[in-house]
Amino acid sequence: MAEPTKELAVFLGIDTGGTYTDAVLWSEQRGVIAKAKALTTRHDLSVGIAGAVEGILAEASVVPSHIRLVSMSSTLATNALVEGQGGRIALVMIGFEKADLEKADLGSALGSDPVIFIPGGHDVYGRPQPFDTSALSEILPELIGEVTGFAICAYFAVRNPEHEIAARDIVRRETGLPVTCSHELSAKLNGPRRALTTVLNARLIAMIDRLVAATEGFLDRSGIRAPLMVVRGDGALVSAAFARHRPIETILSGPASSLVGARYMTGLDEAIISDIGGTTTDVAVLDKGRPRIDPNGATVGGFRTMVDAVAMHTFGLGGDSEVSLDDNAMVPGIKLGPRRLVPLSLLAAKHGSLVIDHLMRQAKSATAGRLDGRFALLTGVPAQMATGLSKNETELYGRITVEPQPLDRLLTSMSQATIVNRLVARGLVHLSGFTPSDACHVIGLQKNWNAEAARYGAVLYARRKDGAGRPLCDTPEEVSHRTYQALIRRSSEVVLETIFAEDGLDGPDIVASPLIQQALSGERGIAGARLDIDRPLIGLGASAPVYYPAVGNMLGTKCIVPADTDVANALGAVVGQVSVSVEAHISQPMEGLFRVMAGEVVMDFQIEEESIAFAETTVKHQVGQLALEAGTDEAQISIERNISAATVEDQRKFIEAVIVATASGRPRIAH
The missing domain is CATH 3.30.110 (Translation Initiation Factor IF3)
Structure with missing residues (x-):
């Protein structure tokens, strides 16, 4: 392409997802100039960013000085909350009782992370209660090596935050670790929910900080001297420095950005938008050209936060979802998610024969093993993220490497599978196994990674036994078709759940009803049900062309998959x-x-x-x-x-x- 004139302001959009990092060059005069994808490299996010951006700069013949703005969205914060990941933090509760941990799912969100209660806080008019920080000062030396940050929430801090500020200053002075105060994130009442939001924010700081630092480092090395923006959960843009301090506001950043991109690409004012990634599917409704904003705050990973965000319904369903069996029936059904696995086809594309040889060994065995087709490897996060591990967790973590290891060789007992799951939940370890992406490689719908590894994964999965002791499927093609159909069916269900919920109904219960299930299956008796949706479905995401035409058919509505659907998030990041x-x-x-x-x-x-x-x-x-x-x-x-x-x-x-x-x-x- 010809070099743009000096007068042409070129904008660079980046989206860092769980599997891919996307980049797009855009200008108001020419629209999309170039686009590219690269695998997200979680151990060093700048590698994936560089892979995507350098490709489009070369393709479009754009010199770095022509880029006037860089904006990025990311699903990393959303995925972390959906998968229960994040750093270990300490919560300081000022003026609250232990019983408050049972409210707003705060105790569940905290898990085993430490909490310190100290006297203080204010009343509804901002008048102070007796304040004492001695207990906080005593415990801080013990926590420095145990946590990655602090969350502070004081009673009625939204009316007067002076006690939060005082505690924040003490923690910063004594530990040097990141601190989040609840009054910085929300002006709304409901202390436990404010504390929950603050906890999640504190957990995400290190992750978003690494993302921003990686992006800034790449831009600096590339000679791109442009402001860096980040998409917030309501679709608005904020500076990178702003996002670093308030990363909780970037939950649903990727999905919100995709809504802005979908509106730009289609020009539609009324639509249902469903964005499928590797880890999640995000569904929202577009009304009068604008996404609906959730009046009660964003819900992600089962937690209701106080973050203003699009009314997005996030489901643990994607191309890289874990495939498991519903053993409650004699003919077991296939379940998908909510956890993401590294697809075997992707693992083999990066590690070659190391993966293929172990899959081949397992496939040649006369008996099917419970750990067949599963590998573990380090995510490569900084060492300080591994604070607070138990003795057994530390021992196993020390044996896992950056090279994938088959679980049947790595684990010495089945009880260690639970330990691996805890390390995965901490974001320290990746698991790899059979996914819908692998199934699509087997049946020829995807060709971007290693199809041989995908086929071996399907062979091993097909050997799993049903309730009567019979193999699940006879061929790898059969189990792959069943997995593909399961994703289409579940994708249709999550779209319907969202629609019913937006209409004020109980989405999951209605979708589970026999009439709706009958309508989705295309079956009927003397009576039947037919679905009628008042607006088209827009399918977004790199794999949307693979799945969403079939989803539209199942729902009986028009489905639009835009030409630039694979970079909708990156595009939305620069037009907001x-x-x-x-x-x-x-x-x-x-x-x-x-x-x-x-x-x-x-x-x-x-x-x-x-x-x-x-x-x-x-x-x-x-x-x-x-x-x-x-x-x-x-x-x-x-x-x-x-x-x-x-x-x-x-x-x-x-x-x-x-x-x-x-x-x-x-x-x-x-x-």
């Missing part, structure tokens, strides 16, 4: 806008006193109008500063008032007010 919000609360602690609480600002007034004017001026200034940090120099600011008042005996009584300032604009570009 920066958007940030700040809110202030005004309460009345006593008659005639109006208290403004806006972040770290707390101020009292005796006149309602003065308090509102001060609140509006304050949030306008705060959101302007936040917009600069988020990456835009030309933000348009809007103010929304929500004043609650009651009339008692013909007298107006002020209750409370919420003032919301929103700033939005295109990201700044290099000149």
